Amino acid sequence: MANNLTKIIAGLLIAIAVLLGIYAWMLGRSTQNAAPVQQPVAASPVPVVIATRVLPAGQPITADALKIRQTTPVPTGAFADPSVLVGRVPAADIPASSPVVAG
Incomplete structure (x- = not known):
């Protein structure tokens, strides 16, 4: 059983x-x-200062070497007003068409 x-x-x-x-x-x-x-959320573009030509280290930045471009991923330390950068001296070369950032 x-x-x-x-x-x-x-x-x-x-x-x-x-x-x-x-x-x-x-x-x-x-x-x-x-x-x-999930669809990625599109962020609104923000104005960022871009170098129009190569900005060599040790030489003051001129106003004609800068322009403003709307960009979505904002680089850390990016500037929105080019007048703040006029006369400043970069510590390293800044390539053309790249954002100008602090540091």
Whole structure:
């Protein structure tokens, strides 16, 4: 009698394990496409001072060497007003078409 009961319980446990395995497989398959894709938020452009030509180190910056361009990823230390930079001396060469930043 105890031997038959053990066989029945073992059969039920195997059936439950198979059903749980199928359920887990279905959950794993459905979550691959269920995650919503977030669209990147477009930031509004900000005015940044850009060098119109190469600004050599050790020479004062002139007003005609600077222009303002609207850009979205604002560089750290970027300037928005070119008049602040006129007459300042860069410590390193600033390439043409690159933002002028502090430091």
